[in-house]
Amino acid sequence: MSKRKNIILILSDQQRYDTVSAYGLNDVCKTPHIDALAAEGMKFTNAFTSSAICAPARASVMTGLYPHNHGVIDNFTDIKEGTPLLGQCMKDQGYFCGFAGKWHVSPSKTPEDCGFDGKPFMGYGFPGSQVFPSLKFNQPPDNAPNYYEEYLKENGFDIPDVSHGFLGNNPALQIQEMYAKHEGPVESTIEYFVAHETNRLIDKANTEDKPFFIWANFWGPHSPSIVPEPYYSMYNPKDIKEHPSYKETFENKPYGHYLSEKMWGLGDYGWDGFADIAAKYYGHCTMIDDMVGMIVEKLKALGLYEDTIIIYSADHGDCLGAHKLIEKGAFTYDEIYRIPMVVKGLGTQDNDSFVYLQELMPTFLELAGTHPPKPVDGESILPLMTGESSTNGRTEIYGEYHNHFYVSRQRMVRDNKYQFTFNENERGELYDFTKDPYQLNNVCYDEDYADIKKEYIEKMSHYMKATHDPAGVWFHRIKEFY
Structure with a gap:
């Protein structure tokens, strides 16, 4: 067997596809280091997550399975016992396996339990909670110590604070900032800590006579976007154009979409409010991009760059004002299901096949032999x-949602022409991409689309049966009336 290459998977959290400037879809947000990886390698233009919720998506990378098969259907449940895990499989193949940053794969299994060398951040595990004195967002790691706080102390940083925290105006949701300014040097930020920890693992792996697989996970640009200067002021909100779907009226849409918009309390600020949030989010993306550059510099300094495959992707996206919504939830819009996926070190031809985030698991194992x-x-x-190969022959994508802010099982089947969404407790959705690329007009109950709807119901039925999806029990009993 020829020498096996090292592999680094860099996964951001809640990063929208169009914020990676290599895709040419955003003339404001810049990601030059990721762009350089794409220019040297390739990118997928139709990569999708199978679930736009953090833990289900990350557990899918770990297992290669849909959430309904691995068991992590929300941010609080465990991977089913007996499920093969990516880290352990790679370790069994002789790889040094390292894990840096956000965990959020399983509430009880640590990185070590899954075959990795790494510092655990258990539970929701946001490292800035109960560290930054003025931060309201309070979801700290369930375990001690907080390794980010330890990093600050070990490297002589004063505990930084945050300022200019922005929340919506819903009085019942004054617990999570959309963004805040990090009042400290870049080297004291959470994202720098992740890059530093990744490079520590690279150094450690370099002392061993074996290939390495390192999974680096940034907490951003997921809210709260906590960024220092120059990133905090890097982008002017006035340069960020209104998203075409911001004219959303929620007419003929599931009621949960309207409630989600109200929950965040951002509607009164208009597009200017979303543009302000997006400017900080873009700054966060560019800061993460610079951390990618820091990791690349380490590889080059050690002479490892040419022998290392780098994959950059995200667990899911963010509405960021699309459809008047923020973050993710019980909706299946492209802004949260389509993800960036850039690959350096293999081929150089971009690919438009439909691919899943979870397919990285069997891909890495094939690389491992x-x-x-x-x-x-x-x-x-x-x-x-x-x-x-230029195509995998796949013609559609199947996605799922179970529970985040409220329970509402949801399934989606999508191709390049139409998207059908089954909302278990609400009206269905059908969008015609050929006429409505921004998914504003729900034609699910339009008689002109009756045959199309029937066709996509059958496509969904096929996926439910083929993947043993428990949502199919209810779906198949009522699909003729849906």
């Missing part, structure tokens, strides 16, 4: 990465 020990939901996309 093996296969998943049990069947997974998907397949290795290595032939698409190398350019050996």
